[in-house]
Amino acid sequence: MSKRQFGLIGKNISYSFSKKYFTEKFALGNLEDYFYENFDLQSIDEFPEILKNNSDLKGLNVTIPFKETIIPYLDKLSKNAQKIGAVNVIRFTKKGSLKGYNSDYYGFIKSLKPLLKEHHKKALILGTGGASKGIAFGLEKLGILYTFVSREEKEGMINYNRINATTFDNFQIIINCTPLGTSPNVKEFPNLPYQFFTKKHIAFDLIYNPEETQFLKKAKKKGATIKNGFEMLQYQAEKSWKIWNK
Known part of the structure; x- marks a missing residue:
């Protein structure tokens, strides 16, 4: 063969x-x-x-x-x-x-869905690259509204500097689609006011190495539900395998 x-x-x-x-x-x-x-x-x-x-x-x-x-x-x-x-x-x-x-959006939906509760209505997507596009599509499929967060002022997006307590009241899911915090640069993290995370929030990081990024650690300290990207990758990989074997 x-x-x-x-x-x-x-x-x-x-x-x-x-x-x-x-x-x-x-x-x-x-x-x-x-x-x-x-x-x-x-x-x-x-x-x-x-x-x-x-x-x-x-x-x-x-x-x-x-x-x-x-x-x-x-x-x-x-x-x-x-x-x-x-x-x-x-x-x-x-x-x-x-x-x-x-297959990113599929993996993301499968991974996020078990965490969702009634009050999880809106999400902030940190980053605007290719990965964030699949996440946005997945959120649409789940009926969750979202806004992108960008370092530059861009139309229809919010800048990191504008995120405050009110933002955290309005957005109950925060998803890191940036590479900040990926090994070996494990000390890095998105520039957020982490004190406003609560137990009502979900912090989801697409990074899986390290298992717990600074972003997830800081959110967890405030009681947020956290999840890394490992399971999403497994689902995404299985979907890839199905696609290749069509």
Whole structure:
């Protein structure tokens, strides 16, 4: 049987969850001809080279910072990926074309849903990159209103400096979609007035390494329900596997 290769495209991804996850999955399933590899790119311009040098590729995951810049290299997008404007899964179709999907929003919904209570009506999304787009789509599906928080003043978004006690009264879910606090930079955290977290709040961090970021620690001190991105990644990965095996 021919080799079936999968992989992850990203930048500085040696820590990647995906490689370990899929390598273990292939081993458990006795899928001896299946391999998963990290493709660490400095720029998305290097993507065609990967395609050229890896003819056994059957599927790819995409992580930051390429979830949006990958799109021009794809032949088509799923309806949801098109709506979201970000891709984290690529399927190599039988005809040899590349189709982009988004499984982030699915993983996020599955992970957040068990925490939701009646009063969780509105969310703040910290960050405006490709990851935050999938999160916004997931919140829409859950019927939760959201606002983006950005470092720059942008239309329809709020700036970190404007977040105060009233903001925390209005928004009961705070989601960190920035890389702040990711290992090895574990001392970093989004610039928020953490004293306004309460036990009514959910603090959700897409980061999973470290297990508890400063963002989560500070929210937890104030009684907030906290969750990291590990489970979301597991759900997202399982969804990727389904997409590749369509």
